[in-house]
Amino acid sequence: MSRKIILKLEKLNKKYKESVENLHIIRDLDLEIQEGEFISILGKSGSGKSTLLNLIGMLDKPDSGKIFIDGKEVEFLKDKELDKIKNEMLGFVFQFHYLLSEFTAIENVMLPALVGNYKEKEKIKERAYKLLEEMELKDRINHKPMQLSGGEKQRVAIARALMNSPKILLMDEPTGNLDEETSEKIHTILKRINKEKNQTIIVVTHSKELSNISDKKLFLKKGVLNYDENKL
Ligand SMILES: Nc1ncnc2c1ncn2[C@@H]1O[C@H](COP(=O)(O)OP(=O)(O)O)[C@@H](O)[C@H]1O
Ligand SMILES: [Mg+2]
Numbered sequence: 001m002s003r004k005i006i007l008k009l010e011k012l013n014k015k016y017k018e019s020v021e022n023l024h025i026i027r028d029l030d031l032e033i034q035e036g037e038f039i040s041i042l043g044k045s046g047s048g049k050s051t052l053l054n055l056i057g058m059l060d061k062p063d064s065g066k067i068f069i070d071g072k073e074v075e076f077l078k079d080k081e082l083d084k085i086k087n088e089m090l091g092f093v094f095q096f097h098y099l100l101s102e103f104t105a106i107e108n109v110m111l112p113a114l115v116g117n118y119k120e121k122e123k124i125k126e127r128a129y130k131l132l133e134e135m136e137l138k139d140r141i142n143h144k145p146m147q148l149s150g151g152e153k154q155r156v157a158i159a160r161a162l163m164n165s166p167k168i169l170l171m172d173e174p175t176g177n178l179d180e181e182t183s184e185k186i187h188t189i190l191k192r193i194n195k196e197k198n199q200t201i202i203v204v205t206h207s208k209e210l211s212n213i214s215d216k217k218l219f220l221k222k223g224v225l226n227y228d229e230n231k232l
Helices: 049-056 079-089 105-114 118-134 150-162 180-197 208-213
Strands: 005-017 022-034 038-042 064-069 090-093 168-172 200-204 216-221 224-226
Touching (some): 005 049, 005 200, 022 200, 022 224, 079 090, 090 150, 105 150, 118 150, 118 180, 180 200
Antiparallel strands (some): 005 022, 005 064
């Protein structure tokens, strides 16, 4: 069965303009990802993994090339429109959770859906509860970030990223700060949402365990992605 291409990158280029030299980090990079795939991106520190993820996540603009999400070319529109597309299409989880400290777990999860949608508050709350339940956190919904462990905070961040049913869940070293046991729980949850909800996941990671549960490992080297770790 051929599946839908959910993400397509065409000849993507990104340079950072430093004083004398240009750092050409992403070089004519092509990529196609099918709906429901669980992809891990590996590579040495400084190879450009975060740069690539930020381009896909529309947190940064490429110098050239095209990005298609669900068949639509991402245009780098005005900030407000861009925010809307970003909010609806993509869920982002970073190494550090970025939860708002004044809000409880469930409020943090509700926030991305609440903006401009306040009338739907009860429905949104129900969905946030369901997501936290899936993250095995239903007895922590009223905890503030300070009252949660590192792994719990990261699971709240994942629930928040899933709140608007994103086409793609993007994660930049989501278990980079966590111990093995805590990470394992997150890996199990990610595998489950990938299988049960057909959630497309792209994760940048140094973790062998996490990359081993993905469908496909891609290695970023010299600005392009390879299937083979040893290929130049
Ligand atoms: N905003 C920036 N300005 C200039 N150089 C940057 C910037 N962000 C990253 N870089 C450089 O680009 C390279 C790739 O960075 P990054 O994408 O963070 O790598 P990774 O996530 O694989 O460790 C690094 O050499 C880094 O120093
Ligand atoms: Mg990085």
